[in-house]
Amino acid sequence: MKLLLMGDLHYHDIDxxxxxxxxxxxxxYGTLLEQFxxxxxxxxxxxxxxxxxxxxxxxxxxxxxxxxxxxxxIHVLGNHDLYSQTREQVLEITGxxxxxxxxxxxxxxxxxxxxxxxxxxxWSGWMDDEQLQWLAYCVEKSGTKPLLVFGHHPVYQTTTxxxxxxxxxxxxxxxxxxxxxxxxxxxxxxxxxxxxxxxxQNNWTFVQLSAALxxxxxxxxxxxxxxxxxxxxxxxxxxxxxxxxxxxxHKHISHYRYNPDARGLDTDREYNIPLMPVTAxxxxxx
Numbered sequence: 001m002k003l004l005l006m007g008d009l010h011y012h013d014i015d016x017x018x019x020x021x022x023x024x025x026x027x028x029y030g031t032l033l034e035q036f037x038x039x040x041x042x043x044x045x046x047x048x049x050x051x052x053x054x055x056x057x058x059x060x061x062x063x064x065x066x067x068x069x070x071x072x073x074i075h076v077l078g079n080h081d082l083y084s085q086t087r088e089q090v091l092e093i094t095g096x097x098x099x100x101x102x103x104x105x106x107x108x109x110x111x112x113x114x115x116x117x118x119x120x121x122x123w124s125g126w127m128d129d130e131q132l133q134w135l136a137y138c139v140e141k142s143g144t145k146p147l148l149v150f151g152h153h154p155v156y157q158t159t160t161x162x163x164x165x166x167x168x169x170x171x172x173x174x175x176x177x178x179x180x181x182x183x184x185x186x187x188x189x190x191x192x193x194x195x196x197x198x199x200x201q202n203n204w205t206f207v208q209l210s211a212a213l214x215x216x217x218x219x220x221x222x223x224x225x226x227x228x229x230x231x232x233x234x235x236x237x238x239x240x241x242x243x244x245x246x247x248x249x250h251k252h253i254s255h256y257r258y259n260p261d262a263r264g265l266d267t268d269r270e271y272n273i274p275l276m277p278v279t280a281x282x283x284x285x286x
Contacts, residue, residue, distance in 0.1 A: 001106050003148075003221040004041035007191045007209030010080065011062040012052035012253050021252055028245035029065060032216050035235055037068045039218065044071050047191035047209055048078025048115065048152030052255060055084050059093045077115040078152040078191065079123045080255065087117050099131055101138050106223050108142040110135065112151035114169055120255070125153025125169035125192070136178045144184040146228065146275060148221070154190045155179070159208035160197035160264065167193050179204055185275055187228060189221075196264035198230070198271045205273050210262035213249065216242050228273040 011029055014021050036044065051058040059081075066073055075081075075096045082090060091098060102109040112135065114125035127135070139147060153169045154162035155176075162168040169175060179186060179202075186204040196215070197208040207230060209219055217234040235242060250258045263269070 001104065001223040002041040002043075003109075003223075004036065004039055004044045005150075005189060005209060005219040005221060006036055006044075006046050006212055007215075007219075008049035008078065008080075008194060008211040008213070009046065009062070010049055010052040010211065010213050010253065010256055011058055011065075012249075012256075013055060013058055014252065018252060020248060024245040024248035028213075028216075028242060028249060029062070031242060031245075032212060032235065033062075033065045036218060037066065037071055039220075039233065041220070042072065043109070044073045045111075045150060045189075046073070046075045047150060047189060048076045049080040049191060049211075050075055050078065051081050052253060053083045054081045054090055056089075056093060059090065063094060074111060074150075076111055076150050076152055077113050079115045079119075079125075082115045082117045083120055083255070084118070087113075087115075099134070107146040107148055108138065110138050110147065110149045112149065114151045114153040122166060124166040125151070127169065127173060132173070132178065136181065139178055139181045139186075142182065146184065146223065147182055147186045149186065149188045151188070151190050153192045154208055155188060155206065158188070158201060158206040159190070159193065159199050160195050160268075161193035162208075164193075185228070185273060187221075187273065189219075194259040195262050196232075196268040198268045205271070207271070208268075210264070211259065213246060213253075213256070214259050214262035216246065224275075226275055228275065230271045230273070232269040 016022050099113045100111055116126050156168040156171045157163050189207045191209050194211040196210045199206045220231045222229040
């Protein structure tokens with residue numbers, strides 16, 4: 001199984017009277033999303049903040065670019081996706097599910113909703129009790145099968161910048177009380193902090209993607225018999241002018257700050273997770 005992941009895209013409305021800005025937006029997002037869709041994978045996933053303010057126009061425009069009859073596209077909600085409309089309105093436009101799970105022969109995939117609704121003052125992550133109970137059920141039900149969780153916000157104090165104020169799922173939510181119930185391998189994928197980072201804690205690996213607007217590219221996740229292979233796909237070398245267009249966009253986008261350190265370390269770019277046989281125990285760890 002192959003999964004292609006994209007970090008925060010922040011597709012945004014623009015002032016069309018600014019010289020060169022419409023051309024830069026068309027060229028940058030058109031090129032990036034064409035490459036995204038033309039890269040073969042079983043599932044194509046946005047880890048949230050697909051849009052910059054979640055307006056109807058932004059959502060309709062970016063989904064028009066993302067349409068592909070042969071691609072299974074899943075959009076995890078990010079805080080920016082819910083800035084200007086309710087969750088119900090956004091889901092109606094996109095046709096996506098709020099949170100859900102997909103169980104396959106090789107792994108269980110869980111997609112979370114960690115975004116607050118219409119709250120530009122607090123961009124930290126939040127999950128209600130109903131979703132937390134559902135997540136705990138998914139973790140336990142996965143047994144020893146690899147479990148891949150996709151959320152916009154990182155778990156507190158895992159990946160780079162996840163310890164910062166509003167940089168993670170709110171620290172008052174004890175995510176580890178749920179994650180520690182996992183037998184075998186768990187992998188948590190997220191965006192939000194705009195920097196690549198890979199951290200292993202206990203039997204979990206946390207994989208964070210930078211913003212595609214800062215560092216154009218994706219992550220390929222390949223589930224093999226004996227390992228999960230995570231690799232970076234960069235577009236900056238092959239696509240002439242891509243970063244120049246991005247720099248133009250950086251100058252005229254609100255609610256966004258460019259991160260020159262988005263790439264992280266070399267160790268945050270490629271990673272292999274061995275899959276070891278696990279014998280289920282009668283009692284779950286607490």
